[in-house]
Amino acid sequence: MPKRDYLGLRAALADRMLPVLVAAMSFLAALALAGALASATLAATWESQAASALTIQVPQPDQPDPTGRTTRLAAVLAALQATPGIASPKVLDAATEDALLTPWLGAGASELGLQLPGVISAAWTGAGTPDTLATALANISPGTLVDIGAVWAARVAALTNSLLDCAVAVLLIVALVAAAVVAVAARAGLAQRRETIAIVHGLGALDGDIANRFAFRATVLAVGGSVLGTVLALPVLAWLAALAAPFSGQAASSALMALPMPLWFAMPALPIAAAGIGWVTAQLTVRGWLRNLP
Numbered sequence: 001m002p003k004r005d006y007l008g009l010r011a012a013l014a015d016r017m018l019p020v021l022v023a024a025m026s027f028l029a030a031l032a033l034a035g036a037l038a039s040a041t042l043a044a045t046w047e048s049q050a051a052s053a054l055t056i057q058v059p060q061p062d063q064p065d066p067t068g069r070t071t072r073l074a075a076v077l078a079a080l081q082a083t084p085g086i087a088s089p090k091v092l093d094a095a096t097e098d099a100l101l102t103p104w105l106g107a108g109a110s111e112l113g114l115q116l117p118g119v120i121s122a123a124w125t126g127a128g129t130p131d132t133l134a135t136a137l138a139n140i141s142p143g144t145l146v147d148i149g150a151v152w153a154a155r156v157a158a159l160t161n162s163l164l165d166c167a168v169a170v171l172l173i174v175a176l177v178a179a180a181v182v183a184v185a186a187r188a189g190l191a192q193r194r195e196t197i198a199i200v201h202g203l204g205a206l207d208g209d210i211a212n213r214f215a216f217r218a219t220v221l222a223v224g225g226s227v228l229g230t231v232l233a234l235p236v237l238a239w240l241a242a243l244a245a246p247f248s249g250q251a252a253s254s255a256l257m258a259l260p261m262p263l264w265f266a267m268p269a270l271p272i273a274a275a276g277i278g279w280v281t282a283q284l285t286v287r288g289w290l291r292n293l294p
Contacts, residue, residue: 018185018218019225022278025178026229026270027236029171033270034237036167037263040160054122054130055147056080056089056137061118065141072141073118079140083133085126092119117145124148175277182218182281189214190289197290207290215282222278226271 061073070078073091080089097119124130134146190197197210 018181018221019228021181022178022222022225022274023229023232025174025181026226026274027233029174029270029273030230030233030267031236032167032170032174033266034233034240034263036164037266038241039163044160052123052125054086054124054133056120056122057145057147058118058120058141059143072144073120076118076137076141076144077120079137080120080122083136085124085130086133087123087125089120089122092121175273178222178274178277179281182222182278183285185221186214186218186282186285187289189217190286207287210290211283211286214286215279218282219275219278222274223271226274230267230270 056076058073058076061071063072064070065072065075067075077089077091080086097116130146130148134144137144137146200210
């Protein structure tokens with residue numbers, strides 16, 4: 001590419017508005033990409049944990065079971081311990097139940113005089129889902145409820161798919177807006193240098209040569225803006241990662257390093273995508289404009 005600016009593109013495509021707008025687009029794209037990958041990774045962890053979780057609620061846990069030999073809670077716990085595929089059944093103590101109910105009933109829920117059910121947590125290690133477990137436990141202790149984590153895992157998966165679809169839509173919108181910004185800047189540059197371009201074109205300059213000069217200038221500005229926007233997104237991602245650290249079990253100080261590895265590979269792709277958008281858009285815009293010259 002010749003170094004001399006025969007068409008005066010440094011003045012026609014100034015290094016102000018276009019890089020700033022592309023930086024803003026890259027900033028939003030980085031946030032959308034990070035949100036999609038982080039939510040997918042976090043949801044995969046939650047889904048694997050929730051899929052095997054079982055929560056059993058036993059109403060009136062201290063009442064005798066139908067045999068009269070033990071309490072309803074003890075009978076259900078013994079049945080779970082004897083059921084193949086059930087691992088680590090454990091009765092939640094009053095303090096743990098209070099902690100779980102605090103967001104709804106406030107502190108000290110066990111002291112409100114309510115008849116709280118006994119809660120047993122366990123893990124399912126068998127194949128498929130324990131579809132018959134609820135019926136078997138209801139026969140031992142009528143009214144016993146079984147909450148299968150696979151249901152919540154499916155809901156988490158559906159939520160993750162929705163978030164990914166939203167992120168893809170945001171990225172497409174950002175790409176279209178970035179292309180529109182480059183096209184408008186190229187059109188403005190063409191209008192500003194119309195006479196010079198018309199003279200050069202009339203003297204025999206090829207459409208491809210003129211388009212390449214515009215595309216090169218637009219690409220340089222787009223890449224510079226994209227790099228700026230991507231770098232500016234990193235502190236924001238660090239802050240968001242620190243906020244999300246409790247949900248992923250990471251320390252807030254190391255949350256940024258705990259971001260999904262694909263994100264670190266995807267971030268450098270943003271300037272590359274900006275370069276492609278800038279080059280292609282400028283080429284199409286300039287070539288279409290030149291075809292309308294007399």
